[in-house]
Amino acid sequence: MKTIDSKSMGERIRHRREELNISREQLAELLDVSPKFIADIECxxxxxxxxxxxxxxxxxxxxxxxxxxxxxxxxxxxxxxxxNTCPDTKKLQLINIIKQIIDSYNF
Structure with a gap:
């Protein structure tokens, strides 16, 4: 059974947040928590x-x-x-967009 290392988990979250140029405040707003809560998770x-x-x-x-x-x-x-995060009503549209992008690469 795998164990969860909270410190490593927090580091992965912080690293990814920084990769995406998302501030703690922005992520806190998306999760409906305080920036301090995000800092505590990341630590x-x-x-x-x-x-x-x-x-x-x-x-x-x-x-x-x-x-x-x-x-x-x-x-x-x-x-x-x-x-799967996309609403069902928009999935076909999303698939068509992905196809267009792939076609533009001329594989």
């Missing part, structure tokens, strides 16, 4: 609820497995997670 002082874990995954565009354990998901898994 490994506090954990996150399931609800906040899903919000972190969605807003930071990383898998929950990566947040919790550092497991790097395959790119296919990332694409599926992103598409």
């Amino acid at each position: 490994g002082i506090r954990g996150v609820s399931l609800k906040r874990l899903v919000l972190l995954s969605t807003n930071l565009l990383i898998s929950t497995d990566y947040i919790l354990f550092g497991d790097s998901p395959s790119s296919n898994h990332i694409f599926l997670e992103l598409i």
